[in-house]
Amino acid sequence: MDTLFGIPLAALVGQVVIGLxxxxxxxxxxxxLAIIFGLLHVVNFAHGxxxxxxxxxxxxxxxxxxxxxxxxxxxxxxxxxxxxxxxERFFLRHLYHLDHVYALLLTVGMxxxxxxxxxxxxxIGGQPYPNPMSGGADLSVAFIPWYRLWVIAVALxxxxxxxxxxxxxxxxxxxxxxxxxxxxxxxxGINVPRMLMLTYAxxxxxxxxxxxxxxxxxxxxxxxxxxxIIVVFAVVVIGGMGSILxxxxxxxxxxxxxxxxxxxxxxxxxxxxxxxMILMLAVRxxxxxxxxx
Amino acid sequence: xxxxxKHLVWxxxxxxxxxxxxxxxxxxLIKILTAxxxxxxxxxxxxxxxxxxxxxxxxxxxxxxxxxHVLKTWGxxxxxxxxxxxxxSALLGLVTGVLAIRRQGVYFSxxxxxxxxxxxxxxxxxxxxxxxxxxxxxxxxxxxxLIPTDDHLAMYYVCAVxxxxxxxxxxxxxxxPFGQVLKAIRDNEPRAMSLGYRVNxxxxxxxxxxxxxxxxxxxxxxxxxxxxxxxxxxxxxxGDALLICIVGGMATLWGPVIxxxxxxxxxxxxxxxxxxxxxxxGLVFVLVVMLFRKGIVGQWLAWWQGRQxxxxxxxxxxxxx
Numbered sequence: 063m064d065t066l067f068g069i070p071l072a073a074l075v076g077q078v079v080i081g082l083x084x085x086x087x088x089x090x091x092x093x094x095l096a097i098i099f100g101l102l103h104v105v106n107f108a109h110g111x112x113x114x115x116x117x118x119x120x121x122x123x124x125x126x127x128x129x130x131x132x133x134x135x136x137x138x139x140x141x142x143x144x145x146x147x148x149x150e151r152f153f154l155r156h157l158y159h160l161d162h163v164y165a166l167l168l169t170v171g172m173x174x175x176x177x178x179x180x181x182x183x184x185x186i187g188g189q190p191y192p193n194p195m196s197g198g199a200d201l202s203v204a205f206i207p208w209y210r211l212w213v214i215a216v217a218l219x220x221x222x223x224x225x226x227x228x229x230x231x232x233x234x235x236x237x238x239x240x241x242x243x244x245x246x247x248x249x250x251g252i253n254v255p256r257m258l259m260l261t262y263a264x265x266x267x268x269x270x271x272x273x274x275x276x277x278x279x280x281x282x283x284x285x286x287x288x289x290x291i292i293v294v295f296a297v298v299v300i301g302g303m304g305s306i307l308x309x310x311x312x313x314x315x316x317x318x319x320x321x322x323x324x325x326x327x328x329x330x331x332x333x334x335x336x337x338x339m340i341l342m343l344a345v346r347x348x349x350x351x352x353x354x355x
Numbered sequence: 356x357x358x359x360x361k362h363l364v365w366x367x368x369x370x371x372x373x374x375x376x377x378x379x380x381x382x383x384l385i386k387i388l389t390a391x392x393x394x395x396x397x398x399x400x401x402x403x404x405x406x407x408x409x410x411x412x413x414x415x416x417x418x419x420x421x422x423x424h425v426l427k428t429w430g431x432x433x434x435x436x437x438x439x440x441x442x443x444s445a446l447l448g449l450v451t452g453v454l455a456i457r458r459q460g461v462y463f464s465x466x467x468x469x470x471x472x473x474x475x476x477x478x479x480x481x482x483x484x485x486x487x488x489x490x491x492x493x494x495x496x497x498x499x500x501l502i503p504t505d506d507h508l509a510m511y512y513v514c515a516v517x518x519x520x521x522x523x524x525x526x527x528x529x530x531x532p533f534g535q536v537l538k539a540i541r542d543n544e545p546r547a548m549s550l551g552y553r554v555n556x557x558x559x560x561x562x563x564x565x566x567x568x569x570x571x572x573x574x575x576x577x578x579x580x581x582x583x584x585x586x587x588x589x590x591x592x593x594g595d596a597l598l599i600c601i602v603g604g605m606a607t608l609w610g611p612v613i614x615x616x617x618x619x620x621x622x623x624x625x626x627x628x629x630x631x632x633x634x635x636x637g638l639v640f641v642l643v644v645m646l647f648r649k650g651i652v653g654q655w656l657a658w659w660q661g662r663q664x665x666x667x668x669x670x671x672x673x674x675x676x
Binding site (some may be wrong): 063099105151156159160162163166167168170171172173174175176177178181182191288292293294295298299332333336339340342344347348 | 401407454455457458460461462464465466468470471472473476577590597630631632633634635636637638639640641643644645648657
């Protein structure tokens with residue numbers, strides 16, 4: 063059996079894998095957005111830029127000090143997370159008591175600023191990042207590079223791990239409680255401002271982590287975050303930011319839908335997620351996992 | 356109606372518009388005018404209806420492409436070309452608005468951004484837009500067959516009249532019963548709903564009006580600069596409009612004008628070092644959000660109103676905005 067519905071099986075498998083890869087990034091990014099939004103009530107418009115920073119730091123570590131991908135996978139999220147920590151501590155924190163729109167606008171401005179600085183320092187061109195895993199799995203119908211499988215597996219583990227952490231641990235319970243009623247949690251003696259800071263830093267580090275994983279697949283360029291984040295916003299509109307698990311499922315699902323569209327109707331692949339968003343708004347405005355709003 | 360402070364502001368604005376070409380190049384002034392109008396359309400929506408749009412470039416850009424195409428291929432009168440662009444952007448506003456207003460707050464912003472991205476893809480792919488090259492050599496048709504616009508100065512005065520009319524329209528809308536209902540919805544949507552207002556219809560109308568105004572800015576731009584490019588539909592254009600809004604002051608009539616003068620002049624002064632433009636934009640963005648949230652006009656109004664309150668003997672003027 064070489065074809066399915068008149069489509070070569072190899073192409074089908076290949077595109078599903080690419081769809082899962084894109085879906086991995088959609089899932090990790092929308093997960094981070096959901097965590098930030100759940101606790102801080104801010105949509106982090108700088109998320110794309112923070113993802114780009116992750117890739118950039120990984121590239122810089124390799125290019126300047128020859129630090130390998132595996133160390134970068136640990137170091138880059140730490141560095142990007144620290145940048146996020148500083149952003150929360152020195153900027154975002156001072157805007158919580160105001161209309162949420164100002165915190166949102168701050169992340170927009172920060173995104174523009176950081177992207178501008180990166181372009182100024184490193185130029186607007188893309189930098190290639192070598193593939194850390196050569197070879198791949200030969201499935202007789204299709205050849206799948208190991209690195210792609212690695213990305214999918216890691217994204218699954220990290221996103222499900224985050225979900226379990228928030229749903230099953232004590233710190234996760236504090237987070238969920240602070241989401242419902244921060245003042246009450248505070249009266250129990252929990253340092254809510256510090257918790258908000260660490261949560262933001264964690265979600266930003268997650269974006270940086272996604273960036274490191276993306277570096278060998280896409281080129282490392284200042285624009286890599288901007289084009290991704292708009293699609294991720296559409297994913298978030300479709301899934302709703304009310305549920306962590308919802309973000310993961312929606313992210314992977316839409317990645318696969320996008321991949322399949324590339325097989326059956328290639329011209330539509332770049333807009334299919336937006337079309338799904340339009341359909342969702344028409345049929346079920348609150349999104350798949352939305353709560354009200 | 357007696358002569359009040361707000362009338363004086365209009366008079367001064369008209370005088371400045373008339374004399375501005377003595378101080379600056381007409382094309383530079385047109386750039387400020389169109390940027391101010393686009394920002395005003397965003398500002399109207401966020402300031403008076405509480406809807407923060409991140410996708411107004413889609414109206415600006417699509418009107419620019421449509422007006423440019425109509426002027427170029429059909430050789431029609433300037434006003435017909437502009438009207439075509441405005442009409443298309445209003446229709447686009449209707450289609451996207453119906454869907455976008457189904458969600459509130461941040462979701463609304465993300466949806467408008469996503470729609471703008473779809474329009475960007477269309478502009479990249481559709482046959483008449485010229486793809487990466489854009490739409491070039493758009494002719495400057497005469498207005499009503501009488502006023503030639505080949506000269507930059509004449510084009511400037513045409514733009515000045517149209518943009519002033521648009522600002523007057525915004526002012527009238529904001530101070531109309533419709534504008535009052537919009538403000539009520541912005542401040543407390545459930546209450547407005549329980550008072551019997553069809554909230555979504557009001558929001559949709561505000562969105563379509565704002566889209567048409569943003570489109571008008573795009574149509575004037577394509578005629579003046581004789582080209583439409585992907586930059587016009589890109590996120591940068593929406594971001595610029597937002598920056599102008601917050602620098603000038605959200606929810607003020609004159610904020611977009613002052614903001615446009617400041618931001619466009621700033622960008623112009625950096626023309627020799629283009630790599631710095633984005634950094635400065637980002638810095639200004641962050642600075643304004645952190646320290647001067649009311650914007651220039653908003654800060655001035657607050658100071659003025661504070662002064663009025665400290666001097667109760669004087670008859671208090673109506674709000675100057």
